[in-house]
Amino acid sequence: MRAPQQDRSRLTRHRLLESTVDCLAEFGWSATTVAVVAQRAGVSRGATQHHFPTREDLITAALEFMFDSRMDQAHREVTALPEGAGRTEAVVARLVDYYTGTLFKAALQVWTAAAADPELRARVLPLEERFGRVAHRTAVESLGVDDSDPAIRGLVQATLDLARGLGLADVLTDDSRRRAEIVRAWAAQLDAALGSIAGAPSPAAPLL
Numbered sequence: 001m002r003a004p005q006q007d008r009s010r011l012t013r014h015r016l017l018e019s020t021v022d023c024l025a026e027f028g029w030s031a032t033t034v035a036v037v038a039q040r041a042g043v044s045r046g047a048t049q050h051h052f053p054t055r056e057d058l059i060t061a062a063l064e065f066m067f068d069s070r071m072d073q074a075h076r077e078v079t080a081l082p083e084g085a086g087r088t089e090a091v092v093a094r095l096v097d098y099y100t101g102t103l104f105k106a107a108l109q110v111w112t113a114a115a116a117d118p119e120l121r122a123r124v125l126p127l128e129e130r131f132g133r134v135a136h137r138t139a140v141e142s143l144g145v146d147d148s149d150p151a152i153r154g155l156v157q158a159t160l161d162l163a164r165g166l167g168l169a170d171v172l173t174d175d176s177r178r179r180a181e182i183v184r185a186w187a188a189q190l191d192a193a194l195g196s197i198a199g200a201p202s203p204a205a206p207l208l
Helices: 002-027 034-041 045-051 055-076 087-099 102-115 118-143 150-169 176-199
Strands: none
Touching: 002 034, 002 045, 002 055, 002 102, 034 045, 034 055, 055 102, 055 118, 087 102, 087 118, 087 150, 087 176, 102 118, 102 150, 118 150, 150 176
């Protein structure tokens, strides 16, 4: 009997965390209360408080859950990408799609709250720094480039900054049509720039 109870407990916890992310993305920081999350998850208030006695406990767990989910999503971006022509555009499109998803919108609500809350900011910053490193590494692996070259590293970071900016533009209105045009244009420039760097001759060795 213990194993099924543990499974149900894990399922309930997972449902509560998923509902917290959905509520953050849909209703915002202030409106994401324990009661709202419990109702969204279809879980009683008592069962919710059994897992998360306070709102702070729930939000802290949700931050970790969002981070882990975003990490998993970032790792999945490397798979199922086309080879050859079109790969760069596919990589850029995948990165941009990620930054327009529910997880990003939920994270944005937390960022905004953290800007005015030093305690929350102290929790969020280490997670975001870790995620930033993973996102950069995933983009490098997806593009198949070597970011030890400062020029390539700068291009990869510019791509991530562009994706994040397009995600922000999508928060209030559906920006999908303009976004698709920007993705195509930037992918073409990125492809040309990466090709140019790859084909550039190595600097001459200094004369002794």
